[in-house]
Amino acid sequence: MSEQDFIDLGAASDLYSGSDIKTVSKEALFMPIRKCQNATRFKKVADDFYTPCSPSDPQGIEMNMYDIPAGKLKEPDVCLDDYM
Numbered sequence: 001m002s003e004q005d006f007i008d009l010g011a012a013s014d015l016y017s018g019s020d021i022k023t024v025s026k027e028a029l030f031m032p033i034r035k036c037q038n039a040t041r042f043k044k045v046a047d048d049f050y051t052p053c054s055p056s057d058p059q060g061i062e063m064n065m066y067d068i069p070a071g072k073l074k075e076p077d078v079c080l081d082d083y084m
Contacts, residue, residue: 001078001079001080005079005080008080009080009083012083012084024083025083028078028082028083029078029082031078031082032075032076032077032078032082033075035052035075035076036052036065036073036075036076037065039052039053039064039065040055040062040063040064041053041054041055041057041060041061041062041063042060042061042063042065042068043057043059043060043061044059044061045074048072049072049073049074050063050068050072050073050074051073051074051075051076052076
């Protein structure tokens with residue numbers, strides 16, 4: 001996330017309590033896992049790891065998360081959209 005993303009996140013969470021921010025953060029951290037669970041296509045990235053990609057990505061291979069060899073799943077990074 002960029003510095004501007006953190007500024008936007010701070011503005012969006014105005015009047016949130018510490019507990020609210022904790023809850024939002026925990027949910028955001030699960031979003032990459034949900035993306036992997038819902039993905040129908042994955043593409044190979046560095047060191048033969050697989051990461052979810054869009055259905056229209058020509059490098060994508062049709063598979064689900066459970067078809068990926070153990071230890072070879074590269075989940076996406078948490079982004080601003082995950083918090084929003």
